[in-house]
Amino acid sequence: MNHPAPLPAPLYQGSVNTWECDEGGHLNVRFHLERAMIGLAHMARALEMPRAFIAAAGATLVPREAHVRFLREALPGAPLTMHGGVVQMDESEATLCLDMRHGDGAPASCFTFRVAHAETRQFRAFPWSERTREAGKRLACELPAHAVPRSIDLSKAPSAITRQAAIDAAAARIGGALVSPDQCDAFGRLRGEHFVGRISDSVPNLLAQWRREAGEANGATPAGAVVEARMVFRRFPRAGQLIEVHSGLVEVGEKTIRLVHWIVDPERGNAWASMEALALTFDTTTRKTITPSAEARARMEGRLVRLAV
Structure with a gap:
């Protein structure tokens, strides 16, 4: 090819x-x-x-x-x-x-x-x-x-984000972390990959049960994968500062789900970064996408929240 x-x-x-x-x-x-x-x-x-x-x-x-x-x-x-x-x-x-x-x-x-x-x-x-x-x-x-871009609209302006707005939107608190010196760059600020790392570490708190049920229904061993994402970097925390991840499902498709993650400062309440991600669940044996049942998708749709990157 x-x-x-x-x-x-x-x-x-x-x-x-x-x-x-x-x-x-x-x-x-x-x-x-x-x-x-x-x-x-x-x-x-x-x-x-x-x-x-x-x-x-x-x-x-x-x-x-x-x-x-x-x-x-x-x-x-x-x-x-x-x-x-x-x-x-x-x-x-x-x-x-x-x-x-x-x-x-x-x-x-x-x-x-x-x-x-x-x-x-x-x-x-x-x-x-x-x-x-x-x-x-x-x-x-x-x-x-x-x-x-295939499934994410980059023309939309980033949202105004605060910790309180995440709470008011009923977004789930799925992660809490501390910035360590080894995660920071030469300027003392959190390196870019660790924003995504905090989200990746936290997502099981939101989706583990969904993925387990999808796997059981399809006789598969499930895992998740992001296929497209948009990150907005707002402020860069330094060593010793705290991070919270507040997240929610905003769309459920036939094979994919759309999530929005807000990474916030729990002490001052303002934003560090935000991310929109399109993700799927796949079978780790066949490497093929798992299609959840209509009933499973309906249950997930009951958990939708209003968040934007």
């Missing part, structure tokens, strides 16, 4: 470790995002921003939003290679595509980031240098077809 040519800039390259895989036997979403954050650092170098992710950096790339499509699962030992390009660049922000492929060239996951060129004290955006603008022109690319 022919696959699209790689994007201009070589970024992350490595393979899947067994300990990075979850109960589904494939690379967990947290580690897809970890590779994307590595990719951003290599992308900074390609944009003539050397050492942009060291503590002494004067400027760096700060993710504002990310859209992700998970296209083909990555199993233990699988080689992975990422390339990137610049889809759009304005005065102080840019849209970057980071495309991670399997060894045969098939897409594994594809990330479209909106990033800001920011100083490293208050992390305020400021204009790109002329050198970086010229690099951006050299790395210009079209968004690959497999990166285009």
Whole structure:
């Protein structure tokens, strides 16, 4: 099968470790995002921003939003290679595509980031240098077809989010965590992959029974997988700060469910980040999607809440 040519800039390259895989036997979403954050650092170098992710950096790339499509699962030992390009660049922000492929060239996951060129004290955006603008022109690319949003509307503005609004919407508190120093970057802020990691760790508190029942009804061993997601990064907590995850089902389809997760500061009540995710349940033996019964879907529809990313 022919696959699209790689994007201009070589970024992350490595393979899947067994300990990075979850109960589904494939690379967990947290580690897809970890590779994307590595990719951003290599992308900074390609944009003539050397050492942009060291503590002494004067400027760096700060993710504002990310859209992700998970296209083909990555199993233990699988080689992975990422390339990137610049889809759009304005005065102080840019849209970057980071495309991670399997060894045969098939897409594994594809990330479209909106990033800001920011100083490293208050992390305020400021204009790109002329050198970086010229690099951006050299790395210009079209968004690959497999990166285009399929089931998530990116045109919707992010919601106003607070902890109290989550409680008022009857969203379930599914996670509580503490930011540790080893989870933080050189600037002392929580790394991007750990936002998703906190959600991934917490989702069983919302969906474990649903997945177990779906598996029993189909004679399968179930696990979950995200197929598409949108992340909105709002503030970056530091070591010692607390995290809560409040989540809810917002749509139940024939084979997929749509969830919205709000990651909040339980002490101040404001938002750290939010995520919309389209997910499915699959059989870990056959690797095929499990279709819940109409009765099971009806029960889930009774749990819908009004949340938006």
